Amino acid sequence: QSALTQPRSVSGSPGQSVTISCTGTSSDVGGYNSVSWYQQFPGKAPKLMIYDVTKRPSGVPDRFSASKSGNTASLTISGLQAEDEADYYCYSYAGSYIWVFGGGTKLTVL
Amino acid sequence: EVQLVESGGGLIQPAGSLRLSCAASGFTVSSNFMSWVRQAPGKGLQWVSVIYIDGRTYYADSVKGRFTISRDMSKNTLFLQMDFLRAEDTAVYYCVKAGPWNHYFDYWGQGTLLTVSS
Numbered sequence: 452q453s454a455l456t457q458p459r460s461v462s463g464s465p466g467q468s469v470t471i472s473c474t475g476t477s478s479d480v481g482g483y484n485s486v487s488w489y490q491q492f493p494g495k496a497p498k499l500m501i502y503d504v505t506k507r508p509s510g511v512p513d514r515f516s517a518s519k520s521g522n523t524a525s526l527t528i529s530g531l532q533a534e535d536e537a538d539y540y541c542y543s544y545a546g547s548y549i550w551v552f553g554g555g556t557k558l559t560v561l
Numbered sequence: 562e563v564q565l566v567e568s569g570g571g572l573i574q575p576a577g578s579l580r581l582s583c584a585a586s587g588f589t590v591s592s593n594f595m596s597w598v599r600q601a602p603g604k605g606l607q608w609v610s611v612i613y614i615d616g617r618t619y620y621a622d623s624v625k626g627r628f629t630i631s632r633d634m635s636k637n638t639l640f641l642q643m644d645f646l647r648a649e650d651t652a653v654y655y656c657v658k659a660g661p662w663n664h665y666f667d668y669w670g671q672g673t674l675l676t677v678s679s
Binding site: 454483485487489491496497498499502503508540542544548549550551552553554555 | 607665672
Protein backbone atom coordinates (compact mmCIF):
# COMPACT_ATOMS: atom_id res chain seq x y z
CA GLN A 452 0.00 0.00 0.00
CA SER A 453 2.52 2.61 -1.07
CA ALA A 454 1.33 6.18 -1.10
CA LEU A 455 0.99 7.90 -4.43
CA THR A 456 3.85 10.28 -5.22
CA GLN A 457 3.24 14.02 -5.08
CA PRO A 458 5.75 16.87 -4.99
CA ARG A 459 6.20 18.04 -1.42
CA SER A 460 5.67 21.65 -2.41
CA VAL A 461 4.77 23.89 -5.33
CA SER A 462 4.45 27.63 -5.55
CA GLY A 463 3.14 30.32 -7.83
CA SER A 464 2.30 33.99 -7.95
CA PRO A 465 -1.24 35.34 -7.95
CA GLY A 466 -2.82 34.98 -11.38
CA GLN A 467 -0.45 32.26 -12.50
CA SER A 468 -1.24 28.58 -13.02
CA VAL A 469 0.24 25.72 -11.05
CA THR A 470 0.01 21.99 -11.61
CA ILE A 471 0.33 19.32 -8.95
CA SER A 472 1.19 15.83 -10.11
CA CYS A 473 0.19 12.53 -8.55
CA THR A 474 2.16 9.56 -9.78
CA GLY A 475 1.20 5.98 -9.18
CA THR A 476 1.30 2.75 -11.12
CA SER A 477 -0.86 0.78 -13.51
CA SER A 478 -2.32 -0.88 -10.42
CA ASP A 479 -3.80 2.31 -9.04
CA VAL A 480 -3.87 5.67 -10.86
CA GLY A 481 -3.33 4.11 -14.27
CA GLY A 482 -5.74 1.27 -13.77
CA TYR A 483 -8.90 3.05 -12.67
CA ASN A 484 -10.76 6.29 -13.40
CA SER A 485 -11.20 6.93 -9.69
CA VAL A 486 -8.71 9.69 -8.87
CA SER A 487 -9.96 12.43 -6.60
CA TRP A 488 -8.32 15.54 -5.14
CA TYR A 489 -8.71 17.22 -1.75
CA GLN A 490 -7.82 20.64 -0.39
CA GLN A 491 -6.93 20.97 3.28
CA PHE A 492 -6.28 24.08 5.35
CA PRO A 493 -4.33 23.80 8.62
CA GLY A 494 -6.45 22.37 11.39
CA LYS A 495 -9.41 21.75 9.10
CA ALA A 496 -10.97 18.73 7.46
CA PRO A 497 -10.15 18.11 3.80
CA LYS A 498 -12.56 19.24 1.09
CA LEU A 499 -13.34 17.40 -2.13
CA MET A 500 -12.17 19.38 -5.15
CA ILE A 501 -12.19 16.84 -8.00
CA TYR A 502 -13.63 13.33 -8.33
CA ASP A 503 -13.65 10.65 -11.02
CA VAL A 504 -10.43 12.14 -12.45
CA THR A 505 -11.94 15.30 -13.96
CA LYS A 506 -15.32 16.10 -12.36
CA ARG A 507 -15.82 19.16 -10.18
CA PRO A 508 -18.39 19.14 -7.35
CA SER A 509 -20.82 22.01 -7.32
CA GLY A 510 -19.36 25.05 -5.61
CA VAL A 511 -15.75 24.34 -6.61
CA PRO A 512 -14.43 27.16 -8.81
CA ASP A 513 -13.75 26.25 -12.43
CA ARG A 514 -10.19 27.49 -11.84
CA PHE A 515 -9.62 23.98 -10.57
CA SER A 516 -9.25 21.33 -13.25
CA ALA A 517 -7.69 17.90 -13.45
CA SER A 518 -6.59 15.25 -15.87
CA LYS A 519 -4.83 11.90 -16.09
CA SER A 520 -2.27 10.49 -18.45
CA GLY A 521 -1.03 6.97 -17.95
CA ASN A 522 -0.03 6.49 -14.33
CA THR A 523 0.03 10.21 -13.48
CA ALA A 524 -2.90 12.40 -12.51
CA SER A 525 -2.63 16.17 -12.38
CA LEU A 526 -4.49 19.00 -10.65
CA THR A 527 -4.19 22.42 -12.24
CA ILE A 528 -5.16 25.63 -10.51
CA SER A 529 -5.38 28.57 -12.87
CA GLY A 530 -5.68 32.22 -11.92
CA LEU A 531 -4.00 31.45 -8.61
CA GLN A 532 -5.41 33.30 -5.60
CA ALA A 533 -4.03 33.78 -2.10
CA GLU A 534 -6.93 31.74 -0.70
CA ASP A 535 -5.73 28.68 -2.67
CA GLU A 536 -2.73 28.31 -0.36
CA ALA A 537 -3.30 24.94 1.28
CA ASP A 538 -2.28 21.29 1.22
CA TYR A 539 -3.56 19.16 -1.64
CA TYR A 540 -3.93 15.39 -1.68
CA CYS A 541 -4.75 12.93 -4.45
CA TYR A 542 -6.53 9.64 -3.79
CA SER A 543 -7.09 6.54 -5.89
CA TYR A 544 -8.40 3.02 -5.79
CA ALA A 545 -5.50 0.58 -5.86
CA GLY A 546 -7.36 -2.66 -6.52
CA SER A 547 -8.13 -5.55 -4.16
CA TYR A 548 -10.25 -3.28 -1.96
CA ILE A 549 -7.38 -0.99 -1.06
CA TRP A 550 -7.41 2.78 -1.48
CA VAL A 551 -4.39 5.09 -1.24
CA PHE A 552 -3.69 8.78 -0.83
CA GLY A 553 -0.79 10.75 -2.16
CA GLY A 554 1.72 12.13 0.30
CA GLY A 555 0.34 15.63 -0.07
CA THR A 556 1.58 18.85 -1.67
CA LYS A 557 1.88 22.20 0.04
CA LEU A 558 0.88 25.01 -2.29
CA THR A 559 2.41 28.39 -1.52
CA VAL A 560 1.05 31.53 -3.17
CA LEU A 561 3.97 33.94 -3.41
CA GLU B 562 -27.67 19.46 5.27
CA VAL B 563 -25.17 16.64 5.62
CA GLN B 564 -23.37 16.60 8.95
CA LEU B 565 -20.90 14.13 10.46
CA VAL B 566 -19.92 14.47 14.11
CA GLU B 567 -17.21 12.22 15.51
CA SER B 568 -16.66 11.47 19.17
CA GLY B 569 -14.75 9.04 21.33
CA GLY B 570 -11.18 10.10 20.82
CA GLY B 571 -8.77 10.63 23.67
CA LEU B 572 -5.63 9.37 25.36
CA ILE B 573 -5.23 5.60 25.57
CA GLN B 574 -2.33 3.38 26.55
CA PRO B 575 -0.67 1.04 24.05
CA ALA B 576 -2.51 -2.27 23.68
CA GLY B 577 -5.71 -0.61 24.82
CA SER B 578 -9.08 -0.38 23.07
CA LEU B 579 -11.34 2.48 22.10
CA ARG B 580 -14.46 2.97 20.02
CA LEU B 581 -15.03 5.99 17.84
CA SER B 582 -18.54 7.09 16.92
CA CYS B 583 -19.78 9.22 14.06
CA ALA B 584 -23.32 10.57 14.26
CA ALA B 585 -24.68 11.39 10.83
CA SER B 586 -27.53 13.66 9.83
CA GLY B 587 -28.96 14.78 6.51
CA PHE B 588 -28.54 11.36 4.91
CA THR B 589 -28.79 7.65 5.76
CA VAL B 590 -25.53 5.95 6.76
CA SER B 591 -26.68 2.49 5.72
CA SER B 592 -27.57 3.70 2.21
CA ASN B 593 -24.09 5.03 1.57
CA PHE B 594 -20.49 3.90 1.45
CA MET B 595 -18.81 5.15 4.63
CA SER B 596 -15.14 5.29 5.54
CA TRP B 597 -12.70 6.31 8.21
CA VAL B 598 -9.62 8.30 7.20
CA ARG B 599 -6.84 9.26 9.60
CA GLN B 600 -4.07 11.81 9.72
CA ALA B 601 -1.10 11.48 12.04
CA PRO B 602 0.19 14.79 13.47
CA GLY B 603 1.98 16.73 10.75
CA LYS B 604 1.51 13.89 8.27
CA GLY B 605 -0.67 13.05 5.28
CA LEU B 606 -4.02 11.36 4.96
CA GLN B 607 -4.44 7.60 5.22
CA TRP B 608 -7.54 5.61 4.34
CA VAL B 609 -8.35 3.22 7.22
CA SER B 610 -11.55 1.32 6.56
CA VAL B 611 -14.77 1.26 4.54
CA ILE B 612 -18.20 -0.28 4.99
CA TYR B 613 -20.18 -0.87 1.83
CA ILE B 614 -23.92 -0.42 1.47
CA ASP B 615 -24.31 -4.22 1.48
CA GLY B 616 -22.33 -4.47 4.72
CA ARG B 617 -19.03 -5.70 3.34
CA THR B 618 -16.04 -4.22 5.18
CA TYR B 619 -12.44 -3.63 4.13
CA TYR B 620 -9.36 -2.41 5.96
CA ALA B 621 -5.92 -1.00 5.34
CA ASP B 622 -3.24 -3.60 6.02
CA SER B 623 -1.92 -1.54 8.94
CA VAL B 624 -5.16 -1.97 10.91
CA LYS B 625 -6.49 -5.29 9.61
CA GLY B 626 -7.32 -7.63 12.46
CA ARG B 627 -7.25 -4.83 15.03
CA PHE B 628 -9.94 -2.39 13.86
CA THR B 629 -13.61 -3.11 13.12
CA ILE B 630 -15.95 -0.78 11.27
CA SER B 631 -19.68 -1.07 11.88
CA ARG B 632 -22.89 0.93 11.75
CA ASP B 633 -26.14 1.24 13.71
CA MET B 634 -29.08 1.86 11.42
CA SER B 635 -31.41 2.89 14.24
CA LYS B 636 -28.97 5.57 15.40
CA ASN B 637 -27.69 6.48 11.91
CA THR B 638 -24.22 6.20 13.36
CA LEU B 639 -20.88 4.81 12.13
CA PHE B 640 -18.37 3.22 14.50
CA LEU B 641 -14.74 2.24 14.53
CA GLN B 642 -13.73 -0.25 17.21
CA MET B 643 -9.98 -0.08 17.71
CA ASP B 644 -8.18 -2.81 19.63
CA PHE B 645 -4.51 -3.54 20.36
CA LEU B 646 -3.72 0.11 19.79
CA ARG B 647 -0.19 1.16 18.94
CA ALA B 648 1.66 4.46 19.16
CA GLU B 649 1.54 4.69 15.37
CA ASP B 650 -2.26 4.77 15.49
CA THR B 651 -2.04 8.26 17.00
CA ALA B 652 -3.92 10.51 14.59
CA VAL B 653 -6.97 12.61 13.92
CA TYR B 654 -9.67 10.23 12.73
CA TYR B 655 -12.17 11.53 10.20
CA CYS B 656 -15.53 9.98 9.48
CA VAL B 657 -16.32 10.41 5.80
CA LYS B 658 -19.28 9.87 3.53
CA ALA B 659 -17.97 8.23 0.41
CA GLY B 660 -19.12 8.24 -3.18
CA PRO B 661 -19.91 5.02 -5.04
CA TRP B 662 -17.41 2.23 -4.32
CA ASN B 663 -15.45 4.46 -1.94
CA HIS B 664 -13.85 6.21 -4.91
CA TYR B 665 -14.09 9.66 -3.35
CA PHE B 666 -15.15 11.38 -0.14
CA ASP B 667 -17.75 14.10 -0.50
CA TYR B 668 -18.43 14.94 3.16
CA TRP B 669 -16.04 14.93 6.11
CA GLY B 670 -16.52 15.20 9.83
CA GLN B 671 -14.42 17.59 11.90
CA GLY B 672 -12.23 14.75 13.16
CA THR B 673 -11.47 13.33 16.59
CA LEU B 674 -7.95 13.00 18.00
CA LEU B 675 -6.68 9.66 19.27
CA THR B 676 -3.42 9.65 21.18
CA VAL B 677 -1.83 6.32 22.03
CA SER B 678 0.82 6.80 24.65
CA SER B 679 1.90 5.51 28.02
